[in-house]
Amino acid sequence: MVLQSLVAGASVSRIARTHDVNANQVFAWRKAFNEGRLGGTSGTDVNLIPITLTKPSIEVPVDNLVETTIPTGSIELEIGKAKLRIVGTVNDTALIRILDHLLR
16 A cells, blocks of 8 residues: 555545555555655665455354343342342442442
């Protein structure tokens, strides 16, 4: 993309859209290239290699699928003047933090 954008008359915006990248990112890469921050001096000694980005395909084994039923129920606690009522799914971490705070 950087080399394409350095061609006379090239449109950075069009190049960025073609590769589904923000134009500001291409401008930043061009600046780094021209400043020699990509390995060479002012971009003259740099060899760029073409890359192709693809969306990863993720396969989830059937054994790893989460059960689709949502547990239901309720918890009611009264500790001194504090009252706590939780309905539905309980987040274990949040419940531990709440109990720790109430039981101090």
